[in-house]
Amino acid sequence: MLWCNGLGEYESKYPIIVKAVWWEKGEVCWINTSKLPFEEEVKCSKDPNVVARAIKSMEIRGAPAIGVAAALAVAAYASSITYEVKNVSEYITKIEEAINTLWRTRPTAHNLFWALNRVKNVLRTGYDIDSLAKNIVAEALNILKEDIEANIRMGEYGAKLVDDGDTILTHCNAGALATAAFGTVGAVIRIAWYKGKNIKVITTETRPVLQGARLNTWEYTREGIPITLITDNMAGYVIRKRLVDKVFVGADRITREGYVVNKIGTYMIALAASRNNIPFYSVAPTSTIDLGSSINDVVIEERDPDEVRKVLGKYLITLPNIPALNYAFDITDPDLVTAIVTDKGIVYPPYSKNLPKIFKE
Numbered sequence: 001m002l003w004c005n006g007l008g009e010y011e012s013k014y015p016i017i018v019k020a021v022w023w024e025k026g027e028v029c030w031i032n033t034s035k036l037p038f039e040e041e042v043k044c045s046k047d048p049n050v051v052a053r054a055i056k057s058m059e060i061r062g063a064p065a066i067g068v069a070a071a072l073a074v075a076a077y078a079s080s081i082t083y084e085v086k087n088v089s090e091y092i093t094k095i096e097e098a099i100n101t102l103w104r105t106r107p108t109a110h111n112l113f114w115a116l117n118r119v120k121n122v123l124r125t126g127y128d129i130d131s132l133a134k135n136i137v138a139e140a141l142n143i144l145k146e147d148i149e150a151n152i153r154m155g156e157y158g159a160k161l162v163d164d165g166d167t168i169l170t171h172c173n174a175g176a177l178a179t180a181a182f183g184t185v186g187a188v189i190r191i192a193w194y195k196g197k198n199i200k201v202i203t204t205e206t207r208p209v210l211q212g213a214r215l216n217t218w219e220y221t222r223e224g225i226p227i228t229l230i231t232d233n234m235a236g237y238v239i240r241k242r243l244v245d246k247v248f249v250g251a252d253r254i255t256r257e258g259y260v261v262n263k264i265g266t267y268m269i270a271l272a273a274s275r276n277n278i279p280f281y282s283v284a285p286t287s288t289i290d291l292g293s294s295i296n297d298v299v300i301e302e303r304d305p306d307e308v309r310k311v312l313g314k315y316l317i318t319l320p321n322i323p324a325l326n327y328a329f330d331i332t333d334p335d336l337v338t339a340i341v342t343d344k345g346i347v348y349p350p351y352s353k354n355l356p357k358i359f360k361e
């Protein structure tokens with residue numbers, strides 16, 4: 001199965017037990033995370049509309065996974081329509097339409113726009129349909145491969161922050177299921193574990209979509225990594241009681257000032273961690289870091305209030321028409337973040353000075 005363009009030294013370094021998005025026979029394939037942990041459904045498509053719906057409905061979710069899937073969707077489409085178009089300009093128009101469709105799916109994850117811009121830039125590299133198609137597929141496969149490599153690098157940097165015997169609190173799923181493979185926080189946990197550190201994970205359930213309860217538990221138990229589930233509102237007490245040594249969360253976007261935009265609920269955890277002197281780390285690849293934006297530019301996604309009114313998309317837990325807010329992400333201030341673990345190293349405050357530096361190295 002060709003699912004990645006060669007992983008070089010990493011291929012044999014760590015086992016790939018869970019992957020969320022991959023390339024197979026000219027299609028983008030994904031595990032439908034909305035059905036986990038009850039059903040392991042795999043879907044494949046070369047239709048950008050289908051992939052856009054999968055991203056919007058969160059079958060594919062997690063910032064890096066969204067970016068990789070969008071790029072692969074454009075690639076699959078680009079190679080499937082070469083015989084249907086009359087000329088290069090019609091071909092480019094169709095690819096741009098596909099990119100626009102995917103662009104409008106979710107507004108907060110920076111990786112989506114970063115990946116689609118990379119694919120879009122390829123449209124300037126050739127003047128015939130076949131070479132454009134080839135170049136788009138190559139770029140999308142590079143994005144896939146780079147995601148996995150970045151995760152492994154973050155894992156190796158981040159694992160150094162983990163001590164033998166640590167209990168790590170995480171929120172939402174920033175594991176393999178949120179990336180092409182390994183995860184961001186997932187890579188830190190995995191690599192610490194593979195290095196023989198005796199660690200334990202505590203995951204919040206992560207209302208309303210339950211990425212912690214459904215995805216972290218499924219993902220980490222597959223590798224025998226001990227994981228305990230708490231409700232979101234237990235995080236403060238669990239931190240205060242010192243049942244947690246370190247907090248590791250992902251990010252959907254990190255601004256140039258070092259604000260961490262991540263799954264709703266992250267901010268409350270960061271506040272509790274700071275108050276109790278527990279280190280709070282965000283783990284994110286450079287593709288999540290948006291040096292071009294200040295926090296005031298960031299769009300926080302608001303989703304269907306029914307996600308709050310119901311559990312698992314079907315069981316009403318309140319009156320059917322009760323007004324509900326459904327912000328998908330929140331903002332954690334830079335002074336609450338002990339360090340940001342990236343694929344280019346661990347960045348410490350002051351972030352507005354130190355984050356730009358890693359892009360120059």
Ligand code: MRU
Nearest residue numbers: 061062063172174178250251263
């Ligand atoms: O709404 P989601 O599930 O796409 O949100 C995902 C998160 O907030 C993750 O923590 C973040 O994308 C980091 S994923 C490596």
